Amino acid sequence: MIAKRLASEPLTTVPVRHPCIGSLSVMQPGALHENYRNYRAETINRLDGPYGFVDRRANEQIAAQVRGDSALDLGCGFGSLVDHLRRRGFDVVGVDLLDDQVVAGRKRFPDADLRVIAAGTLPFADGRFDTVILKESLHHLAAEGDIDVAMAEVTRVARRRVIVFEPNPSIPLRIGRTLIGHVDPTCPPEMAREILERAGLQIVHVGYSDALAFPLSGGYVGRPILGGRVLFRLDDALLRIFGRSVAWRYLMVADAQ
Numbered sequence: 001m002i003a004k005r006l007a008s009e010p011l012t013t014v015p016v017r018h019p020c021i022g023s024l025s026v027m028q029p030g031a032l033h034e035n036y037r038n039y040r041a042e043t044i045n046r047l048d049g050p051y052g053f054v055d056r057r058a059n060e061q062i063a064a065q066v067r068g069d070s071a072l073d074l075g076c077g078f079g080s081l082v083d084h085l086r087r088r089g090f091d092v093v094g095v096d097l098l099d100d101q102v103v104a105g106r107k108r109f110p111d112a113d114l115r116v117i118a119a120g121t122l123p124f125a126d127g128r129f130d131t132v133i134l135k136e137s138l139h140h141l142a143a144e145g146d147i148d149v150a151m152a153e154v155t156r157v158a159r160r161r162v163i164v165f166e167p168n169p170s171i172p173l174r175i176g177r178t179l180i181g182h183v184d185p186t187c188p189p190e191m192a193r194e195i196l197e198r199a200g201l202q203i204v205h206v207g208y209s210d211a212l213a214f215p216l217s218g219g220y221v222g223r224p225i226l227g228g229r230v231l232f233r234l235d236d237a238l239l240r241i242f243g244r245s246v247a248w249r250y251l252m253v254a255d256a257q
Helices: 041-048 050-063 080-087 099-108 138-144 147-157 171-180 189-198 213-217 230-246
Strands: 011-018 022-029 070-074 091-096 114-116 129-135 158-167 201-209 249-256
Touching: 041 050, 041 099, 050 080, 050 129, 050 158, 050 201, 050 213, 050 249, 070 080, 080 091, 091 099, 099 114, 129 147, 138 147, 138 158, 138 189, 147 158, 147 189, 158 189, 171 213, 189 201, 189 249, 201 230, 213 230
Parallel strands: 070 091, 070 129, 091 114, 129 158
Antiparallel strands: 011 022, 158 249, 201 249
């Protein structure tokens, strides 16, 4: 959910323009990035409501793509994915920049290996994990620092596979965010593909989801309206008809070459 900053100093921001994202901030020596102002420890309670259904389905979709026995969730937030993979028998570690998120996650998922890591090189050996997962994290890495440096660390510790799960900047998503005043960078699928391929990875799968389920759940910051697995069937029908243009999320899988 929240990206791990990969730099050697504390960071602050300066405004720049990105060709795919538009206005954003690039990390410079100083304090935490402004993009994290909407992340609060109490947001974990949304897992008990409609958003919990959406989050669990996302975890299921990601888990189906994990290869090998070990995984790293880079930007684990509260650690719901880490706990999901742990219960499926994986050797999994979650790391994040925001200590309040990790502390809240440890209380809810006491058996999950959730860690706060300092800025800098990832504290893991080369090839430590079969799969590295960036769940709702790549857009932060792309907007807040040197994405090629970050991906060099990702591919250093990933032995076989990298999985990206990201907001899809479709028209419905952009309208929804405008209506609720939610500001966050995005990383379009084309940009994600370019980033992964530039890191020496080969794209093997791209999928789209959440035409209705995510927005109606309220997501991280919106007002919950409706939830439940029945919405997933409606999602699937809408995606078959309209494709990625109505999707709020995408899943991209890339393998080491």
